[in-house]
Amino acid sequence: MSFVAVIPARYASTRFPGKPLVDLFGKPMIVRVAERAALSAATRVIVATDDQRIAEACKSAGVDVAMTRTDHETGTDRLSEVVTALDLGDDAIVVNVQGDEPEIPASAIDAVAAMLDADRGAAMSTLCHPIHDIADVINPNVVKCVVAETGNALYFSRAPVPFSRDAWASGATVVPAGLPIYRHIGLYAYRVSFLRSFPALTVPAIERHEALEQLRALAHGYRIRVAVVDDPLPPGIDTPEDYARLLARGNQH
Secondary structure (H helix, E strand, O other): OOEEEEEEEOOOOOOOOOHHHOEEOOEEHHHHHHHHHHOOOOOEEEEEEOOHHHHHHHHHOOOEEEEOOOOOOOHHHHHHHHHHHHOOOOOOEEEEOOOOOOOOOHHHHHHHHHHHHHOOOOOEEEEEEEOOOHHHHHOOOOOEEEEOOOOEEEEEEOOOOOOOOOOOOOOOOOOOOOOOOEEEEEEEEEEHHHHHHHHHOOOOHHHHHHOOOHHHHHHOOOOEEEEEOOOOOOOOOOOHHHHHHHHHHOOOO
């Protein structure tokens, strides 16, 4: 198995401007993420950014950088530009590692790549884990993944799906035993041929309303492989409060 890990990084962030460059125990967060990705089986780790400050921080730490345009609407569009610039083959695999996950396990990166490598007909692969807390079920910020018996994704939604008609007839107060309801983990592997095609795909209504770009792949008939893992990955750094919590836990790196 051979794959490349690409880490998209933007300086602008509504909730946490400059997030990739915040200090994590002596190094910028984006460098910490790249170091974690380098522990995987990836043959190359590249940070994809449109910001010179991020690029300079990475280059100073010996991390590969690919400069991208500033007008990409999604991270997948940014990856598409990168694989074109790198001239990767259509069958090559790229894992998109989020730039705000400095504790991501290398084993998870390897897992999504291996899953896609084993299924030549799939365009993407990703992970999910069981939901046990009803608060997560009804939280629209927790993306749910419905998985077919074949291991392919049927749908992703911010709604409580699958919906337990009988157990929730009077309201969703508990997660009923046996309900296969999963939280999506935003770690993806892509086949390069799909990444090349992605920018030309029309945006379906379900993507616009759910605000989930992976629905574009499903709406256009591409297959997404999903592995169910037992536990969530370590939390990413979405807000300054998340950053403060990680610092308070001490140097885990």
